[in-house]
Amino acid sequence: MNKNLDISHEESLKQKRIMDKLSEQIKGKGLKYFVSTFGCQMNAHDSEKLKGILEQIGYVPATEEKDADFVIYNTCCVRENAELKVYGRLGALKNSKKRNPNMLIALCGCMMQQDTVIKEIKRAYRHVDILFGTHNLYKLAELIQTRLDTGKMVIDIWENYKEIVEDLPSIRKYKFKSSVNVMFGCNNFCTYCIVPYVRGRERSRKPEDIMNEIKELVEDGVKEITLLGQNVNSYGKSLDNPITFAELIQEIEKIDGLERIRFMTSHPKDLSDELIEVIGNSKKLCNHIHLPFQSGSTKVLKKMNRRYTKEQYLELVDKIKAVRKNVALTTDIIVGFPGETEEDFMDTIDVVKKVEFDNAFTFLYSVRTGTPAATMENQVPENVAKERFNRLLEVLDEIVHKKACDKVGSTYDVLVEQVNKQNNDLVSGRLESNHLVHFKGNEDLIGKIVPVNIIESKGYYLLGELAE
């Protein structure tokens, strides 16, 4: 066993001991928790681990934040809006804490990795009890213990990660699908992005740890997994025994009982021919690739440090389309990056039209202090960026609707997720393309993969009927 593994194992045992001890104090009292997640899938998955720890020590879920005895915000700092939301909600929590003085409030995640945020919370939000970051969420039980022992605000922010601690409890949102981390952090330093500063350098989990986790999940009823990482295409490079992402997928594919594999996020510059081949041959990879292009202008891409051109992106898309018929493509797009001209923006529109994305996450550029783009010249005025943003949405709307309409008249496998909340006669599920479909059915179908005839498109969702 290498030294790192030793530390990780020790740490995991230590946390389990603390959870056991805390549960003697907390279990059976009906104390409730509420976790709010801001930001991306990585955070959503981290929150499942936080919930796992909280339930292990005896908290039970609250349906509303105001009823909770333990409130935790797992924060995001990718755009300013996400940060403002957290501050707004924190302000409101002051009153809840006045009503329930025993309430504990914890903040964690990406925002906490910034000194300015910690200073601001210490100054203006003294009602917060526990602060920790992205590298040590596995320590939640220990931090709660320290808070209860000392009665003081506990702050534990690490600048870098120490070890990957495996084998902690987790509460999955769905019984039949789950995310699995394959790597953490990012080395790309796109010039607009704060992630490399708050999530640290790239490190990959060992293939055997990933495989074991997936096998356990499958034994527990999981049919679909999403392999998560900021840049999954560079998975494995930092391991003692390097392995590629394509090789990892092929190994995972062998797991019996696992039916669907997804992954995100891919960086176009690292999406190898080897992976394209696997995308072409795989029986379990979903017919959907999320491939952020950010901007269609080669000049802007260079200033973003994305390390591909508009033409290279389009070539990559063609290669993927060539190996996978009707592959669904989704993307991330930033509008209003410093120096973006009307001509640059039209390149973005051009890529959207040429690729015909099934869906896209669109963002107005948001200045992130500490990133190179924050001090670049020619910041785009807000009104210009907003006007472009609206034009982009119009173009996208039309394409997204057209792609959804293309599904009508065909039959697709659908993983049924839940009974429809608005209409109990319907169930809702997802195609491999990730399109949402509602169709007549009951809760017995939940967690099953069934063929569905698509009969109508409503733009952002589909209507169908169970195929015989």
Ligand code: 5AD
């Ligand atoms: N401003 C706007 N959008 C951003 N993203 C990352 N940083 C910024 C920023 N400063 C977007 C990118 C990325 C997604 C997760 O968030 O499109 O792919």
Ligand code: SF4
């Ligand atoms: Fe941010 Fe770029 Fe890394 Fe994605 S690849 S997390 S956009 S730095």
